[in-house]
Each structure stands twice: as C-alpha cells, then as structure tokens.
Amino acid sequence: MEFDYFIPTKILFGRGKLDQLYKEKMPGKKALIVISAGKSTRANGYLQKVEEQMHKAGVETFVFDKILSNPINGHVMEGAVFAREKKCDFVVGLGGGSSIDSAKAIAVMSTNEGDFWDYISGGSGKGLQVKNDPLPIIAITTTAGTGTEADPWTVITKEETNEKIGFGYEKTFPVLSVVDPELMLTVPADLTAYQGFDALFHSTEGYINNTANVMSDIYSLKAIELISKNLATAVRDGKNIGARECVALGNTLAGMVESTSGCISEHSIEHAMSAFHPNLPHGAGLIMISKAYYSNFVENHACDEKFIEMARVMGKSNASNPMEFVEALVELQEACGVSELKMSDYGITKEELPDIAKNARHTMGGLFEVDPLPVSDETCLEILKQSYR
Incomplete structure (x- = not known):
C-alpha cells in the first residue's frame, strides 16, 4: 500500500471551460502560445479563443506555430529563443500532445543554457541536471490522446539521429490545464x-x-x-x-x-x-x-x-x-x-x-x-x- 503521489496541476475540466480561462490567475503578463504547423488550430477558431481569454486576463500573447506531429529538437530550441526574445513569462501549449509537449520543452530551454538534448537521459543525451526552473506551463488540449495535461512528460525527437525520447520532472507539470471536450468535436x-x-x-x-x-x-x-x-x-x-x-x-x-x-x-x-x-x-x-x-x-x-x-x-x-x-x-x-x-x-x-x-x-x-x-x-x-x- 506504499506510493508517492504528486500531481500539482490545476485542471479545468468540462464543456465550455475554455471560456472561463480568463478568470484564473495567470503566471505572468507575456505568454508564448505554442501550436502546430497545421491549419486546424487557427481554422477552428481555437487560437483566437485562447488569445481573447489571455487578453481579457491582461496578458500579451506571441505565437510559435512550427510544431510537427512528431515534434523535433530544432523547433524546441527555436521556440525557446523566440520566448526569450519576447521576454515571455510563461508558455501555453495549445493543441494535441505534440504542441503541449513542445511547450514544456520550450519552457525548460527558455531559462537554461545549451541544447535541450543536453538534459535528455538515454541515447546520445548527456543527462545533465536542469539548473533553472522552467517557465510556468499552461496546457489547453484539443485532443484526447496523451494525457500530457496531467503529467510532466514531453517526448521530442532529435532529428539528426532518429532518437525519440521522453523527458520530464516535477517542474514540467503544467500549473494549469484546460480540458474542454467542445474543442475535440473537430478531430477527424x-x-x-x-x-x-x-x-x-x-x-x-x-x-x-x-x-x-x-x-x-x-x-x-x-x-x-x-x-x-x-x-x-x-x-x-x-x-x-x-x-x-x-x-x-x-x-x-x-x-x-x-x-x-x-x-x-x-x-x-x-x-x-x-x-x-x-x-x-x-x-x-x-x-x-x-x-x-x-x-x-x-x-x-x-x-x-x-x-x-x-x-x-x-x-x-x-x-x-x-x-x-x-x-x-x-x-x-x-x-x-x-x-x-x-x-x-x-x-x-x-x-x-x-x-x-x-x-x-x-x-x-x-x-x-x-x-x-x-x-x-x-x-x-x-x-x-x-x-x-
């Protein structure tokens, strides 16, 4: 009957919950919103909704929209540079597991030196300890597939070596997650x-x-x-x-x-x-x-x-x-x-x-x-x- 239990994420679950996001205390005044390179997040109006909620909460937003269905290390590093340039206080992952996983990895590299792969254990990773806390993460899922809104894990591929490896620790749990089934009605x-x-x-x-x-x-x-x-x-x-x-x-x-x-x-x-x-x-x-x-x-x-x-x-x-x-x-x-x-x-x-x-x-x-x-x-x-x- 022994176990360790630690899930520090606040979860807003239910129909229409995205419309209540602005009522939550935001972890900063500038947010990087991470979405996929596809068209659906914009076409379905989800990005617009999230930006409206953020602006209503007094948050300035910037969008990074290059994430692939199997996210890669190169885009993590590019997103982290963008987040630092815009002086973002937190990262929002909007979409499926690839976008939210990437948001977590970008949050880590926005506050730490080197390459994301330096912190990966396994394969060609160096297994270094993360020195600085990542930026806070908000997860807004538009799919029902990875559960990444309730766990600390992120899976990224190092494209040069065909290594796809998971990473995560207690600081990469989202601080807040929105699970609104209404956002999932358009998934094929x-x-x-x-x-x-x-x-x-x-x-x-x-x-x-x-x-x-x-x-x-x-x-x-x-x-x-x-x-x-x-x-x-x-x-x-x-x-x-x-x-x-x-x-x-x-x-x-x-x-x-x-x-x-x-x-x-x-x-x-x-x-x-x-x-x-x-x-x-x-x-x-x-x-x-x-x-x-x-x-x-x-x-x-x-x-x-x-x-x-x-x-x-x-x-x-x-x-x-x-x-x-x-x-x-x-x-x-x-x-x-x-x-x-x-x-x-x-x-x-x-x-x-x-x-x-x-x-x-x-x-x-x-x-x-x-x-x-x-x-x-x-x-x-x-x-x-x-x-x-």
Missing part, C-alpha cells in the same frame, strides 16, 4: 482512434508496470473503462459530445497514470518506429504492435489477474482467461476501423525491423526495466515481425 475519425488508443495504452501499460500502485491502478482501470466503452462512438460520430467527454476524461486520467506509474516497452518500440518514420502517427504505431505485444505477456503468464481485470472493465464482465483482454483489444480496434493498419503503408520495411528494435532499447531502455516480464532484444524483434504487414 482516424485521429480520434489513434489518440484514443494512445491514451488506452498509457493506462494498460501503467496498470501492468512494475511500478504500479494502488493510486495508479484506480486511474488505470477507470481510464480503460471510459475509453473502451466510448471510443468507437466518438470515432463514428465525432459530434457526440457525451462520448467525447468520456474519452477526454479517460485521457486525463491516463495522464495521471503516467504521473503515478508509467509506460513500459510498448512505447519504447513505437517511439523507435516513428523516430525512423515521422509520418507515422504515434497511436497508429501502437495499434499495429499491440496484439503481438500483449499476447507475449499473456502467453508467458505475466500478471494474469491484471489482464483478466482489464478484460472485465473493457466489457467482458465474466472474463476468466487473460487472453480475453487481447480479444477485447482486437474487438475495439475493429469497432474503431483501425484493425488493418499496415507498417508498410508508412514506409517501414522488414529489413529495418532489427534497427528499430535496437533503437528502442538504445533510446528508451529504461521502460524495458519496468516490464512485468523481461522483453529481450529477440522478443522485441519477434513482436515487430509478427506485427508487420
């Missing part, structure tokens, strides 16, 4: 599915993680239940605000799982896949390997009772066999129309699978250390081979 069906499964896997991985505890288990099971019961509806009918709301809550709870437990090697493997192929959506990559990945644990009887419990909250109320979790997972993927995703459609070849497996351990080997059962290099490669289409 395929991205809704990919993002929803990312949140689901944050929860399933956190539940079977060796660091799992009583608090993370509570968040994990509720997140798995909410997402598995509502994601297919949100995919089929994106305007269904009730389904969006439930998936959004599941996603935020999944972020709390990330703050109290964490991911395991499934995420290491996928990060390697999308490091080599940045056009691969993170959630899509996770879906591709998930059946083989979880089947490996089930077949080797790693935490059988936990797999049975996950199957039960996913709708198989009378589950008694761990493999019923894998069955429920596949059924959900079929219901969301993502069961036939192919690595080859994103340019991944069979010949590079060994390099992907090697990269997974080289960059994020720490996640392999908390697997419920050791996953060897050979097993990692076999999972990729079984998943390849």
Whole structure:
C-alpha cells in the first residue's frame, strides 16, 4: 500500500471551460502560445479563443506555430529563443500532445543554457541536471490522446539521429490545464482512434508496470473503462459530445497514470518506429504492435489477474482467461476501423525491423526495466515481425 503521489496541476475540466480561462490567475503578463504547423488550430477558431481569454486576463500573447506531429529538437530550441526574445513569462501549449509537449520543452530551454538534448537521459543525451526552473506551463488540449495535461512528460525527437525520447520532472507539470471536450468535436475519425488508443495504452501499460500502485491502478482501470466503452462512438460520430467527454476524461486520467506509474516497452518500440518514420502517427504505431505485444505477456503468464481485470472493465464482465483482454483489444480496434493498419503503408520495411528494435532499447531502455516480464532484444524483434504487414 506504499506510493508517492504528486500531481500539482490545476485542471479545468468540462464543456465550455475554455471560456472561463480568463478568470484564473495567470503566471505572468507575456505568454508564448505554442501550436502546430497545421491549419486546424487557427481554422477552428481555437487560437483566437485562447488569445481573447489571455487578453481579457491582461496578458500579451506571441505565437510559435512550427510544431510537427512528431515534434523535433530544432523547433524546441527555436521556440525557446523566440520566448526569450519576447521576454515571455510563461508558455501555453495549445493543441494535441505534440504542441503541449513542445511547450514544456520550450519552457525548460527558455531559462537554461545549451541544447535541450543536453538534459535528455538515454541515447546520445548527456543527462545533465536542469539548473533553472522552467517557465510556468499552461496546457489547453484539443485532443484526447496523451494525457500530457496531467503529467510532466514531453517526448521530442532529435532529428539528426532518429532518437525519440521522453523527458520530464516535477517542474514540467503544467500549473494549469484546460480540458474542454467542445474543442475535440473537430478531430477527424482516424485521429480520434489513434489518440484514443494512445491514451488506452498509457493506462494498460501503467496498470501492468512494475511500478504500479494502488493510486495508479484506480486511474488505470477507470481510464480503460471510459475509453473502451466510448471510443468507437466518438470515432463514428465525432459530434457526440457525451462520448467525447468520456474519452477526454479517460485521457486525463491516463495522464495521471503516467504521473503515478508509467509506460513500459510498448512505447519504447513505437517511439523507435516513428523516430525512423515521422509520418507515422504515434497511436497508429501502437495499434499495429499491440496484439503481438500483449499476447507475449499473456502467453508467458505475466500478471494474469491484471489482464483478466482489464478484460472485465473493457466489457467482458465474466472474463476468466487473460487472453480475453487481447480479444477485447482486437474487438475495439475493429469497432474503431483501425484493425488493418499496415507498417508498410508508412514506409517501414522488414529489413529495418532489427534497427528499430535496437533503437528502442538504445533510446528508451529504461521502460524495458519496468516490464512485468523481461522483453529481450529477440522478443522485441519477434513482436515487430509478427506485427508487420
């Protein structure tokens, strides 16, 4: 019954919550708003809304709009220079996980010297300690995928070396997050599915993680239940605000799982896949390997009772066999129309699978250390081979 619990983020959750942002005490008078390089944040009016809220609160705003779907180190450094030039007091991440993750990294580098990769542990990172506190971070999520609004983590790719690695510590928790399901009504069906499964896997991985505890288990099971019961509806009918709301809550709870437990090697493997192929959506990559990945644990009887419990909250109320979790997972993927995703459609070849497996351990080997059962290099490669289409 021992655990450490620290989630210092104030969360405004619910329909229309963005309209109340101006009432909150802002951590400064100048804000850098970080958004993606795509058109949707502006086209849907979300940037305008946030700027109106900030101006109403007496905050001057500047926009950095270069973030890619798999954010890169170069843009983190460019954003940090821009924030210093404008003398910004805090950073606002507006959008999906890539924008909010980038905002966190930019907040770190706005107050510290060197390169962001100097502070990365793993791969070619130097693992240096962050000397100065980052700028305060506000997260406003327009998707339900990463839970980054409720955790300290940021995942960035060093584009020169194809290294995609996570980073975070207690100072990179957002001070304030807004989770407004009304901002998620415009997410396309395929991205809704990919993002929803990312949140689901944050929860399933956190539940079977060796660091799992009583608090993370509570968040994990509720997140798995909410997402598995509502994601297919949100995919089929994106305007269904009730389904969006439930998936959004599941996603935020999944972020709390990330703050109290964490991911395991499934995420290491996928990060390697999308490091080599940045056009691969993170959630899509996770879906591709998930059946083989979880089947490996089930077949080797790693935490059988936990797999049975996950199957039960996913709708198989009378589950008694761990493999019923894998069955429920596949059924959900079929219901969301993502069961036939192919690595080859994103340019991944069979010949590079060994390099992907090697990269997974080289960059994020720490996640392999908390697997419920050791996953060897050979097993990692076999999972990729079984998943390849």
